[in-house]
Amino acid sequence: MNWKTIASELFPQGHDIAEKGFVLSGTAKVDGSDxxxxxxxxxVPIGVEIALAQAELVLRTVRDHPRWPIVILIDTQGQLLRHRDEMLGINSYMAHLGKCIDLARRRGHPIIGLVYDQALSGGFITSGLxxxxxxxxxxxxxxxxxxxxMARITKVPxxxxxxxAKHNPVxxxxxxxxxxxxxxxxxxxxxxxxxLAAALKEADNTDRRSELGLERGGRKQAQLVIQTVLADGHAGAA
Structure with a gap:
């Protein structure tokens, strides 16, 4: 899916999004707001340079545009599988990107992710998720x-x-x-x-994924485990 087509549909009031080295950045209008x-x-696979470029864009938004909503457009085949990036510690760079997004959230930026084409593994974890x-x-x-x-890693045929997979979404x-x-x-x-306008209005920083998974029947134990751990923690503190 062409990102320019998606951007036109998402932001009919206008945008100045540009592509540089497979990284998208810019501003747009949603319901009259920036x-x-x-x-x-x-x-594009997420390597050291792209992780740093995205992190810089997030931090620049926090610095220059306090509390602006951030929309993340996702199309990635995941983590870059290259010896150089592994030796440089690509996991740390991707963790840095995730921390920058969390910082923006803590500073009051509503954050919405949209997978418009492909989202795989670490590239999805540190962006949309x-x-x-x-x-x-x-x-x-x-x-x-x-x-x-998965079959190669787990040794399951x-x-x-x-x-x-026909019965279990995991x-x-x-x-x-x-x-x-x-x-x-x-x-x-x-x-x-x-x-998108509705999603930005409804956005809050409460993580409801395990709760939604239980409601929808896709993750039947995660929320129950969380509740049990929290209950045990409160009991121990008392």
Whole structure:
């Protein structure tokens, strides 16, 4: 999906988003108000340079545009699998990006993520999954790990994983399964500008993903485990 087409649908009141080295940045109008836009395109893998570039854009927004909403447009094949980046500690750079997004949240910036094309593994974790709420388009491709790779890592036959994926969204890719698990809040099929405006108005920094996963039947234990741990913690403190 071309990012320019998506940007036109999301921001009919105008934007100045530009692409540089597969990184998107700029500002836009949503319901007459200014928002900052950060993202990636062309399925680019997130390496050291791109993680730093995105982190810089987030920090610049915090410095120059206090409390502006931030919209993250997501299209990435995940973490860059390159020896140089691994030796430089790509995990730390991606963690830095995640911390910058969390800093923006703590400084009062509503943050919305939109998977408009592809979202895989670490590139998704440190972008869309760090937002207050993440959404996806119907044709988006979302997964943490493909079933062939999962089979190699877990030593479980791919045929078995394919069968499990039919009934358990944890094993299955696609926006519908991430919706069931609470990983994304909704799938936007039309009226993108209206949906974005509503999402920004509804955004808060309460993490409801495990709660939504329980309500939707995609994650049946996460919220119960959280409640048990919190209850034990309160009991211990008393």
């Amino acid at each position: 928002v900052a836009v950060i993202g990636t395109t062309a399925h 760090m937002a207050d709420a993440c959404y996806a388009l119907p044709d988006a491709s979302i997964r943490v790990m493909g079933l062939p790779a 791919e045929e078995k994983l394919t069968e499990l 094993f299955a890719p696609g926006p519908e399964n991430y919706l069931r698990m609470g990983g994304i809040h909704d799938i936007w099929k039309e009226n993108l500008a209206q949906r």
